[in-house]
Every structure is written in C-alpha cells, then in structure tokens.
Amino acid sequence: MQRVSWIGKSQIVPEDTAITSHLSIPSSFTPPEEDKTVLRIWGKQPLQGQVKVSGAKNSALVIMAGTLLCAGDCRIRNVPSLVDVSRMSEILSALGVKIERQGDTLDVDATHIGQSKAPYELVSQLRASFFVIGPLLARLGVARVPLPGGCAIGARPVDLHVRGLQAMGADVQIEHGTVHAYIKGGKQRLQGARIYLDCPSVGATETLMMAATLAEGETILENAAQEPEVVDLANFCRAMGARIRGAGTNTIVISGVPRLHSIDYSIIPDRIEAGTFLVAGAITRSEISLAPVIPEHLAPVIAKLRSIGCEIYTDAPNRLRIVPGPHQMATDIKTLPFPGFPTDMQAPFMALLTLSEGNSVITETVFENRLRHVAELNRMGADITVKGNLAIIRGVPMLSGAPVVATDLRASASLVLAGLAAEGVTTIQCLQHLDRGYENLEGKLRGLGAKLERDAGDANLSGAVPSSVVPSSATV
Numbered sequence: 001m002q003r004v005s006w007i008g009k010s011q012i013v014p015e016d017t018a019i020t021s022h023l024s025i026p027s028s029f030t031p032p033e034e035d036k037t038v039l040r041i042w043g044k045q046p047l048q049g050q051v052k053v054s055g056a057k058n059s060a061l062v063i064m065a066g067t068l069l070c071a072g073d074c075r076i077r078n079v080p081s082l083v084d085v086s087r088m089s090e091i092l093s094a095l096g097v098k099i100e101r102q103g104d105t106l107d108v109d110a111t112h113i114g115q116s117k118a119p120y121e122l123v124s125q126l127r128a129s130f131f132v133i134g135p136l137l138a139r140l141g142v143a144r145v146p147l148p149g150g151c152a153i154g155a156r157p158v159d160l161h162v163r164g165l166q167a168m169g170a171d172v173q174i175e176h177g178t179v180h181a182y183i184k185g186g187k188q189r190l191q192g193a194r195i196y197l198d199c200p201s202v203g204a205t206e207t208l209m210m211a212a213t214l215a216e217g218e219t220i221l222e223n224a225a226q227e228p229e230v231v232d233l234a235n236f237c238r239a240m241g242a243r244i245r246g247a248g249t250n251t252i253v254i255s256g257v258p259r260l261h262s263i264d265y266s267i268i269p270d271r272i273e274a275g276t277f278l279v280a281g282a283i284t285r286s287e288i289s290l291a292p293v294i295p296e297h298l299a300p301v302i303a304k305l306r307s308i309g310c311e312i313y314t315d316a317p318n319r320l321r322i323v324p325g326p327h328q329m330a331t332d333i334k335t336l337p338f339p340g341f342p343t344d345m346q347a348p349f350m351a352l353l354t355l356s357e358g359n360s361v362i363t364e365t366v367f368e369n370r371l372r373h374v375a376e377l378n379r380m381g382a383d384i385t386v387k388g389n390l391a392i393i394r395g396v397p398m399l400s401g402a403p404v405v406a407t408d409l410r411a412s413a414s415l416v417l418a419g420l421a422a423e424g425v426t427t428i429q430c431l432q433h434l435d436r437g438y439e440n441l442e443g444k445l446r447g448l449g450a451k452l453e454r455d456a457g458d459a460n461l462s463g464a465v466p467s468s469v470v471p472s473s474a475t476v
C-alpha cells in the first residue's frame with residue numbers, strides 16, 4: 001500500500017519519491033524555436049519501389065501508458081522510433097518505471113511505480129501522456145497529471161476522461177493546472193459503471209478502458225471510439241488477462257479483474273503513415289507498394305483514392321500497391337471518427353486535391369483548428385479558400401516549390417507531399433512536428449527515389465541538387 005499525505009481538503013496522494021532513470025533513450029529535446037533545421041525537397045522526381053510501414057504511433061503511445069497496469073515486465077514490439085515515443089518513455093521513467101529499448105522493441109517493467117505525479121514539463125510536450133491517468137489511478141488508487149493544454153489543432157479538452165473516471169468512483173479535482181484523482185470512500189479499486197461518451201473520443205475511450213480493466217465489476221462504455229488503435233489497446237490488455245469485449249464497436253464492455261500479468265505484444269502497422277505513402281504515390285503519379293498494412297484500417301482512404309482515379313491493389317493480405325490513373329479528379333471529404341475518413345489524413349489528402357481536376361470540398365469535423373496548412377499550400381500555388389471548417393480547393397495544374405512552415409504533424413506531411421510534386425525546391429521549416437510522428441520519413445522517401453535533404457541552418461532556398469541526395473538503391 002502506498003504511503004499517502006493530504007493535499008487540500010480532500011485529496012490524498014502518495015509521497016513522491018526520488019526516481020532513478022533507467023531510460024536508454026535520449027532524454028532531452030531541442031526546443032522547437034531553437035531548431036533551425038530545414039528540409040529541402042527537389043520536386044517532380046518519380047517514385048518507385050516498396051516501403052516498410054512502421055508500427056502505429058498512436059497505438060505505441062497508449063500501449064506504453066497501458067504497461068502501467070501490469071506489476072511486471074511487458075515487451076512491446078514494432079515500436080516506431082519517434083520523438084513522441086521518446087517523450088512517453090521519459091514520462092514512464094519519471095514515474096519510476098524501468099524502460100529499455102533495443103531496436104524496435106521496448107522492455108517495460110512497471111513492477112514498482114514510485115511516483116503518482118507525471119511531470120508538467122513532459123506532459124506539456126506530449127498530449128497523449130495525459131492517458132497515464134487511467135492506469136495510474138487503477139493501479140495506485142491515486143494519480144496526479146497536469147492538464148495537457150491545447151495544441152496547434154484545437155483546444156482538446158479532457159472533460160470526457162475526467163467525467164468517466166468520476167463515474168467510476170474517483171474524486172477528481174483540478175488545482176493549479178493539475179488533475180488530482182483518487183479513489184473515493186477508502187476503496188481499493190475503481191467501480192464498474194455505465195458511461196456514455198458525448199462524442200467518441202479516442203483518448204477518453206482508451207483512458208476509461210484501461211482504468212476499467214482493474215475496476216471492481218463491469219464497465220460499459222457507450223458511444224465509444226472504434227479506431228483500430230482502440231482495438232489494439234484492447235488486444236494488448238486482453239493479452240495481459242483483461243476481460244474486454246466489443247472493442248471496435250461503439251459499445252465496449254470491460255469486466256474488471258484484480259490484476260494483469262506480463263506480456264509480449266506487437267503493435268499494429270501505422271495506418272496514417274501507410275496512407276501518407278499512398279498519397280505520395282498518387283501525388284507523384286508513381287506506382288509504389290507498401291507493407292505491412294492492415295487494408296481494412298485504410299478503407300476510407302482507399303475509397304477516396306479510388307474515387308479520384310487511382311487503382312489500389314491488395315497484392316498480399318498485408319501489402320497494398322497504388323497505381324495512379326492518368327487523370328486525378330476532385331472529390332469531397334468529411335473527416336469523421338473511424339470508420340469515417342480520418343482527420344489525421346485530411347492535410348495529406350488536401351495536398352493531393354490541390355492538383356486534382358475540378359473543385360473539392362474538405363469538411364473538418366473532428367478538430368476546430370486543423371486547416372493551418374492551407375496558407376502554406378497556397379504559398380506553393382494551390383488555390384484553397386477556407387470558410388469556417390470548410391476548405392474549398394480548386395485544382396491547379398502545378399505547384400511551385402517555396403519556403404514553407406510546418407504548423408503541426410500532419411500539416412508537415414502535407415507540405416512534404418506537396419514538395420514532392422512541385423516544380424523546383426521546397427524548403428520546410430519547423431521539422432520538430434514531423435519528427436514527432438513519422439519514422440525515418442526522409443530515408444523511406446529517398447529509398448523510393450525522392451530527392452530531399454535536411455540542412456541544419458541556413459535557408460538557401462534555391463540550391464542545386466547535391467550528389468548526396470541522389471536516391472540510393474536501398475528500398476525498405
């Protein structure tokens with residue numbers, strides 16, 4: 001049992017203990033404003049070959065949080081090498097968890113959690129780290145996690161996470177920007193509850209599903225998110241002994257168990273990375289194939305690529321090949337929770353629609369501020385008008401390379417894609433966003449024949465193609 005001390009009128013929290021870091025991953029990051037590195041892309045190079053798709057970022061992050069549920073070792077395979085993953089590793093380490101990385105495998109030992117408070121300076125850099133609140137509370141009976149705050153794409157509140165935990169018997173209060181939660185009434189475990197989510201939030205579904213695995217009794221999550229990463233988390237928890245059914249539908253039922261056991265688990269391929277490479281094929285009119293993928297996870301993206309005139313073939317159960325048609329037509333897109341069109345593919349697809357024949361309308365319904373890439377695409381010659389959450393895209397015959405600034409992760413990807421198709425040189429600044437979510441994007445594109453290079457410093461915007469960016473023959 002944890003030692004506790006009182007904070008305020010009603011909150012008990014364990015006393016913090018000094019933690020020794022066992023982390024073998026870089027522990028500091030260059031502040032974004034100091035990073036002057038640019039990515040320079042020489043456009044109009046045809047692509048060809050095969051791409052290896054990495055493990056899913058969003059699965060990796062939440063499954064790493066989920067390891068807190070198990071008082072033992074967890075081995076997680078197929079973990080992408082990303083800044084966000086390193087940040088989550090740092091957060092787990094700060095909580096007292098032992099974590100080591102070998103290649104794409106993480107060994108996590110959360111037998112002893114020495115801290116119930118996640119550090120603000122780390123949580124503020126990674127919104128997904130708020131998800132530790134569910135497992136921490138379920139495991140320790142107490143959790144203190146700073147509010148992650150808004151981000152470039154919207155306010156992103158956590159009210160659904162908090163209300164769900166309250167329904168499960170937690171006292172949750174926000175003081176000085178930190179969410180303090182503990183299990184009420186001297187109980188050892190959260191209590192199963194029926195929880196209706198106002199919207200099918202991925203993060204809230206994941207937080208509450210994790211919390212419910214160790215609760216007493218049955219929890220029913222209604223209007224739950226159905227994203228593949230939610231299913232992956234459920235499979236991970238089930239492999240540890242959790243009793244969960246219905247993941248992948250809008251009603252998830254979790255029967256709590258007293259404890260979970262060690263596990264060796266491999267995470268799913270990243271459907272957003274795969275979708276980004278499919279768009280890379282389409283926008284450069286190049287035939288490329290990618291594996292491993294789970295084609296059903298890409299159904300809405302494949303449907304839209306087909307509707308603009310691309311052929312998509314399933315060469316093997318886990319391999320897709322795109323063959324762009326001679327003409328690409330406009331199409332309308334509305335972002336929606338899974339199985340609708342993913343908001344994370346909205347920006348990459350917009351780059352493609354700038355070069356498609358006719359007018360397209362994109363409606364962003366998931367996040368309120370996710371059209372900031374429009375101004376940058378317009379600098380490259382696109383013709384896009386924004387009205388509220390609508391982007392009206394009038395197809396143009398060509399884009400021209402320009403200096404542009406990435407505003408968020410998927411916006412960065414859209415600028416890379418536009419740069420691959422544009423005449424001349426595109427120079428992208430603020431690469432810290434790209435590094436959060438795409439493993440070795442440049443290496444993979446170079447393997448397909450793209451010409452691109454990072455330059456740490458100056459912004460010589462019209463440089464000739466250096467020999468070092470002549471594509472290598474290695475494809476991954």
Ligand code: UD1
Binds near residue numbers: 156162199343344
């Ligand atoms: C996750 C993904 C992100 C993806 C998003 C939607 C991770 C690490 N990130 O983010 O890449 O774009 O799903 O597919 O998995 N909302 C509330 N209250 C809450 C929670 C959410 O109002 O308590 C709102 C959000 O502001 C947003 C909408 O619900 O407008 C969807 O957000 P959510 O599904 O929770 O996204 P994340 O889990 O943050």
